[in-house]
Amino acid sequence: MATSITCADTGSDCPFSVTTADEGELMQHLQVHAAAAHPDMEMNAETMAQVKALIKTS
Numbered sequence: 001m002a003t004s005i006t007c008a009d010t011g012s013d014c015p016f017s018v019t020t021a022d023e024g025e026l027m028q029h030l031q032v033h034a035a036a037a038h039p040d041m042e043m044n045a046e047t048m049a050q051v052k053a054l055i056k057t058s
Contacts, residue, residue, distance in 0.1 A: 002058050005030065009054045012038070023055060 003026045007014035016033050020026040030051060034041050
């Protein structure tokens with residue numbers, strides 16, 4: 001099952017999007033992207049839960 005998310009889904013004005021085979025891989029890509037493009041974003045448990053709620057599956 002494919003999983004996907006875009007930064008726009010979070011309300012950010014950022015063109016980043018990612019689609020992966022599973023949620024674990026998706027979260028790895030998100031963490032790398034967030035560290036590089038959004039260093040001011042705190043990737044704590046609350047933020048991660050909010051992001052996970054936005055993940056689309058197909």
